[in-house]
Amino acid sequence: MLPIVQIVHREGIIDLGWGHPDPDLLPVEALRRAANAALARYGAAALAYGAERGPGPLLEWICGRLAQTDARPPDPAEALVLAGASQALDLLCTLVTRPGDIVLVESPTYHLAVRILRDHPLELVPTPVDAGGLDVDALAALLGRLARDGKRPRMLYFVPTYHNPTGVCMDLPRRQALAGLAAEAGLLLVEDDVYRELSHDVPAPPSVWSIARPGVVARIGSFSKSLAPGLRLGYLTADAALTSRIIGGGMLDSGGGVNPLVALTVAELCAAGDFEAIVMRLRAAYRERRDALASGLRQHLPPGCRFTVPRGGFFQWVELPDALDAADLLPRAEAAGVSYIPGARFHLAAARPGALRLSFSLYPPALLAEAAHRLGQAIGAALQ
Ligand SMILES: Cc1ncc(COP(=O)(O)O)c(C=O)c1O
Known part of the structure; x- marks a missing residue:
């Protein structure tokens, strides 16, 4: 078979x-109940091409959840439902970068994100990680060296919260320093935040997205770790200009919002208190x-x-x-x-x-x- x-x-x-x-x-059982509930409540609408940004009930739930688990919630114009963090990263590469752009990547980092980045004609440049996560001083030095060569990186991919592979969680001062440096340098931070819900002891610190100036960070979240990877469902929070750019891209214009039935199922699961x-x-x-x-x-x-x-x-x-x-x-x-x-x-x-x-x-x-x-x-x- x-x-x-x-x-x-x-x-x-x-x-x-x-x-x-x-x-x-x-x-399995909670999702079975939720899928039945979604089809009962929305009927044919759950099977239609979905609203580009993702279904309202799920977007509203995501914004409400981040109000509890992060330093600030997105407003709905700053959020977008996508098919997991992997698709979010791929779409950011497609829509934000141009061929030949420099993209900085913390090293070590999630190796499969590097595979996605390598599907695009980008120049990947490593930036180091130390025992506290991404080394912000080393990044500042790297940005300085690149600037002297007339190079300005387009974006930086990193995993500040329960890092894959090192498990490290960046502390708040370092997050603040990074947000400040990126704002100064005009660098888009792509914050992979898929483990936020999976703290073992104390809650995760605020995302870099939530403490940075609007426009500095695109944060990618996922239901893969908190519910199930087979849902292929996640979200992105970024400034309204960037989420609009993604909604206006060919992918969502053609297919509508991703996985509407799954997204409405997850919305039902969350509304039932199961999440x-x-x-x-x-x-x-x-x-x-x-x-x-x-x-x-x-x-x-x-x-x-x-x-x-x-x-x-x-x-x-x-x-x-x-x-x-x-x-x-x-x-x-x-x-x-x-x-x-x-x-x-x-x-x-x-x-x-x-x-x-x-x-x-x-x-x-x-x-x-x-x-x-x-x-x-x-x-x-x-x-x-
Ligand atoms: C850091 C990190 N980002 C993204 C993913 C994949 O996320 P998704 O299933 O939402 O595409 C993983 C899965 O291992 C991961 O560890």
């Missing part, structure tokens, strides 16, 4: 390479999984391995002892029954090879503990 899902399971391997949710955490309950459950589940993995790593990783436990999201970044290369270690780890993504995959340019990304989203706590055990054994053997 031809496949239905993207993920491929390998016998005997706990594969912490996949940043996918556990199927057991997907809200809040689902997200509370996810936070608790991911906190437990993060803790199971972290305690397994503490117990089983040999001395010289370093990691900082994330406060949200899906990912644990691990630095190996200097002698080890994560790509070279991978076959040995897989032979021991565990897999991961080597850290170099998340860098635009050559990087220190001794880091790796573990995702704790897909497996229950007991398997994460076992994965840590297997990884510790593989690293221990490689060090001998």
